[in-house]
Amino acid sequence: MTDSLLAEQAVSDPAARPKRRAAIHWGVYVFLIPTFVLLIVFNYYPFFSAFYHSLYDWDGANTRYVGLENFEKILTDKALAASVPNIAILTIFGVLFALTLPLFAAEAIYNLRLERWRLFYRFMFTIPLVVPWVVTVLVWRFLYDPIDGPINLFLQSIGLVDSTRVWLADPKIAIYAIAMIGGGGTGVGFPFVAGLNLLIYLAGLNSIPTETIDASKLDGATSFQRFRFVDLPLIKGQIRLILILTMITQIQGFQTIILLTRGGPGYSTMVPGMVMYQNAFEFGRMGYASAIGVVLFVIMLILTLFSLNRLRPDEAIEP
């Protein structure tokens, strides 16, 4: 029997259709196996391994069961204690910037009359996505240089000599200087309009039915009223997504810190991710670092569940 005949039979015989579909699907799923293998090796295995090793004194070579001792140590770890207010500051700033400025930019672009201008601005805000993040951090390091940095030179040039600062070297302001870069992770710094967040907001705004917009206009809603009572409720899903992603990025991030300050001066820019990294790879206390990782995971899980619960997207606008 030829393939074409089989195909004809499959079309004509409803009972044969699922079989045929299953055969096609299995072929597709085979191609997913490498992805799953990599996911298991690089994501799932380390994830479950961290839970297991958090109960052990593990230095990378030797393991000894210690029960909850690692978690008890967390409570008395000075570096970790110092990192809590720092990560709170970075997360608050990060969330604030991620939720507001990209949204305002998206609204502004969404409301442009001419499509070509919309495309132009979307393009301009998206370009920074292709700039390597390390380059951005190194640019900020140059900007913050207390002697040759453009920020201090500008302040001096306009007579604000007293406002110049040693931005990354002053324990009182270093954490805020990090916040302006976008936090400890790979966040987006000043002017805080992250390309990805902007695109997510724009996608949300574009999905609002034109009938809804037209109806609000007919009802005489001003631009602000439409933003407040139509757009915002209908992009709650996007807001929630950005909120959760930002919180996770901020809480687990330390890449900027390791490049710029390594947590110093003192512990003034220390963050939990950096404490975890130092313990794992510099102090050889991988069991303890695993315990820190587990605690961070639990905190992120709680915050995520809280956000999911509190920010349910509206299905429709109530009349």
Add this chain to the structure above:
Amino acid sequence: MKRCNLQILFVIFAVVVLAGVMEAQDAPVTITIWPNSYTPSRLLPASADVTAPQIQGIDPAIAAYQALHPNVTIEIVTQPGDGARTWLTSQLSGGIAPDITWNQPDWAAEDYRKNWLVPIDSYLEKPNPYVAAGQPGSEKWHDLFEPAIDVWRAADDKLYLVLADQVQVGIYYNKAILDQAGVAEMPATWEELMQAAEKIKTAGFSPFAQSGNNLDQLTWVSGWLTNFYYASKLADYDTSGDGHLSKTEMAQAVKDGKYSFNDEANRARLEEMKRFSTYWQTGALGADGNAANRLFLTGRAGFLITGSWMYSTVVSDPDRTFDFGVMYFPVVDSSTSPLVADGIAPTNKAAGYGSFQYSVTQAAVERGTVDQAFDFLMFLTTPENLSPMITEAGFALPAVKGAESSPSLEPFSESIGYPDAPFQEDDSMFDFEFAQKFLAITSPYFAGDQDLEETVAQLDVELKAAADRVLGG
């Protein structure tokens, strides 16, 4: 017939044995090595710094060794960028480290406890087959080395580092700035150095270009001061009587209550460090090594404390428009503190640190390449093979008898001849964790955000924890 059979059997036996011997001799062996500073430039990413020296590094020695041993292939492993400690830890814990790896003495002191490194002592007792008969090393490889190789004996009384060269740190100075500031003579004491710094500051320059966000310069100075403030305590701590304080001896001194940051000497030392910090450039606590180097090279700081490895860079840097010189750390005496006796001799503060400091790893044991790895190291450490490497690179002096040194490193050669500093620096005295805590706790003190009492209290907590780790490990 019987005789014929025997002959055939003998021939077969001889062929089998001969084949076995030939196979053993010619079995291909691959040795991997991470040479770090001696990595040939051809294997490194192109540097934006056009003055960076282009070196052949270990390449010629590898070619010569492979010519002698056609069955051996030496592969150079490069470490991807910054974070050498993280990279090496991952490689060692994963069992995939190179057979021979560059290693820091402090890292080795922690990693041998995890059985990641092979002790070198038994190999040091063997003859080096590449040394001519009658020359140092021909009977015992150990005889080939300068005494510095014994500095980093681990707590188990074994050595884990083959140290064939030595780096040194010194104080680079800008002659033009010193002239402008009226510093007519080079400081002979620490006190005179501080007075010179004050004059430079008054003249409108940064006295010291300091990288305050890492431990290097901070602990080079703090360790120098320790050797003067604590000189009288050496006999109390040195239970082995070898004139050198190991991590174990210092940890025991802490446990016995003989060494604390609340000691009069340590309090005075911290205050002197704070005084020193007042001569750093603005924002030094946030500056890294590159920022400090650039400040000095662009003629805006009088002094830069750095190592012999920077010498060729300073010589060839296009931004430098001034003459410079290098001096060793000046002695501390009673003019700085009544707690310091006069007449304490200077010591070699970098003894035991080099660029050629290699360990053989446990991974080599598992691959069955340990003997070959040591054989290659024996070959590398002969004066004939080592001299071209270190003279070409120009950042270290030899720690092998009979090896030649780059003439440009003459300013560092005298201090290398001093006796080894008995006290290690604060970042090497215990472990890396204490080192990081030392930096984190002292930075706010230097910034003026934390008083001496709080600093001493915090340091003592970490000191006791570090002593427990060293003794309990």
